[in-house]
Amino acid sequence: TEQIIQFFHGLFHSLPKPILKKTVSRPASRATDEEIQGTKDALIQDLEKKLRNKAPQQRNIQKMSYEERMARRLLGADNAASVFDLENALISQPAQVLSRKNRPGGDSAEASTIQEKCFAPRFIQVPQDLTVEEGRFCRIDFKVVGLPTPDIFWYLDGQLIRPDDYHKMLVCEKSVHSFIIEVVTIHHAGVYECVAKNRAGESHFSLRLDVIAQEQLCPPTFVVKMRNSRVLEGDAVRLECKVAASPTPQLYWKKDKEMLRIDPMRMSLSQDDSGKQCLVIDPVIKSDAGWYTVSAINEAGMSTCNSRLDVARLNKSTPPVRTLRSLPILSQFSTLSTEPVPHHTAPLYESEEL
Template identity: 35%
Template sequence: EAICSVYIQPEGVPVPAHPASQQQSYRHVSETVEHKSYGTQGYTSEQSRQTQKIAYTNGTDYSSTDDFKVDTFEYRLLREVSFRESITKRYVGESDIYINTEIDKSLGPVSPPKIAQKPRNSKLQEGTDAQFQVQLSGNPRPRVTWFKNGQRIVNSNKHEIVTTHNQTTLRIKNTQKSDSSHYTLLAENPNGCIVTSAYLVVESPQETYVQDHKSQYILDSQQTGIEERVEISEKALAPQFVRVCQDRDVTEGKMTRFDCRVTGRPYPEVTWFINERQIRDDYNHKILVNESGNHALMITNVDLRDSGVVTCIARNKSGETSFQCRLNVIEKEQVVAPKFVERFSTLSVREGEPVALNARAVGTPTPRITWQKDGVPIIPNPELRINTDGGASTLDIPRAKASDAAWYQCTAQNVAGSTATRARLYVEVPKEPPPEQKRLHLPRPTKIIEPEPAPGPEIIYLRHVERARPYIPPGEE
């Protein structure tokens, strides 16, 4: 919506000068429509379309934009254990570092956390205090964690968290426009966890909200100083679905999600039903909504009781509309690991004889049969045939050869597991008779070689040698 000013120039009158500094300013005051849903609420406001830098009490800076998906954040808190443990990690000195495991008999039987009263969306002016109250139960007593747009909040001068016997309260002091965010509560004990969220809108004092879905535009003229008030009434629009879900088949135990989008003014309230039974947030059903009119029903673990007609109804004061789709839950088939009821054993055959190795396995679903030879998968060929019928299989070798001697293994496999049976095949090759030994024909000798005569005695001649006299120096004689 916009306001356009037109100046009509009378004939013969000079055009008045309009300095660049003389510009008209407009103040647009409109009502923010509250978006409600079960457990997750949202507002459409100018603050949600601005990127702000928010300083959290725990010292962490976080850039908050309208891209923050509170439904995705809640889903990760519930389903991703490692993510939940990392984001809820306490600092040294905090009193609730560990989840309480002590069972309190005064709280009744052991049970996971449950939320009796969820926080409400709030719309306040700057400078006031905001407060979110949640009533919860559980045994052992749940540990409570508050988040602002996905960032953990700790006690500080800005935020005060008070938890009593069955109630927790988050108080935000002296709210500013930067406090406009999604606030999420996580309650957890050893038996489970649960989350819930609310949205806070903080308006500046200059912004005024008009009831009955009316918007008032004030035109300030700097040239004349005259204010013209133009009141425009918004036309109420009945709800209308622009995207709906289709019928689907889902296996028991799987996750499924129904998405739709609805328009209308004022913003319609959406309710989900399965077989005319209204669906509310619980451990298995999650109702999701964001600010653009997208709604979803997520079933994390589909049960046979969820099979039937899913109905979505959108209502506002202008009317209501609905659509239906069918959810067919396929019963989960019981699976049984394969088991051999017929095996083959080690076999010895002669070369050229036929060989048949038979095996049969049972299981649910019917197992798939494969064969291996010395650990290598067998590819059927005319000399090695494989016949399989259900869980029964036969390996045929029409004429065994020496190269067929090996370890043979039959494997049965299905989604529940696998098993195998193996044995060795020996192929006897007939021995050939030894060849006849051939005699050597040597020619007769033509010359007789006589042995050499024995050598005669050796004569040694000795010569007389006079023995030398010892040397005596002169003077010693």
């Protein structure tokens, strides 16, 4: 109020005299300066009295209308409007700032506004259960969205997994995340749980990882060895052995320290139902005789097995067998009779060892 009164004091004192002549109702006779001054003082006193006697709210409302009305009368409509627009702007600006700062529930309203911009994590792409061989590389990809960007946690059978030399957690483009196991071991098998968290909530998914253990390395061992054999030329022979190893070994057949040349017309290599490795020769010829060697080789080592094959030949040119002829006994009481003496021959066998 005091400011407004001072404002009008300055306003009235600054008004030019010709304006007061037109606005104040006077008789046709020329007014003196004393009369004009007295009229202004009375007007100011009357305005001050009315403003101070009004209630705060009503005074503000009536003050504006009364002041505006007086300003229009003294300054004109255009000048009065510009003055009051400027004053209202200056008065209302701090009030608006104050109302923004001190409005009831301001903090909660701001919190609710922030809350509206957040949403809980949601997995839009998850992997299936996996089976990985021991010693291999494993990568699990998934896609999650949320605002703000959620934090990712991995658990194996309920135990938190931390990034280290064996476990890595990567964030790729377009909300795609990756969980990497550099070298899978049997200890990595189990149930994995992935949890995504932010201040709006959390979400999770689970998968099972099965690990196939590597075979234990075992060098070859012959559990059934080949036996030495002796056959007749033209017959059939079967050389057989059985080897145990892990992983399965490669087998190499040799004859007399050289790689065995398989004659498909007479020879065959096979494995029977019991796991024995077999070399079948049918028919056997003289040149098949010799030393046979089987070598078994895998990553863990090598082992060999040997056997001797002898081939006997039937000798058709056997020397004649001498027979003793009995001389006839002449007797006066018998006739001469000669009975042949039977003779027997047996086949002879030859061998390179003989």
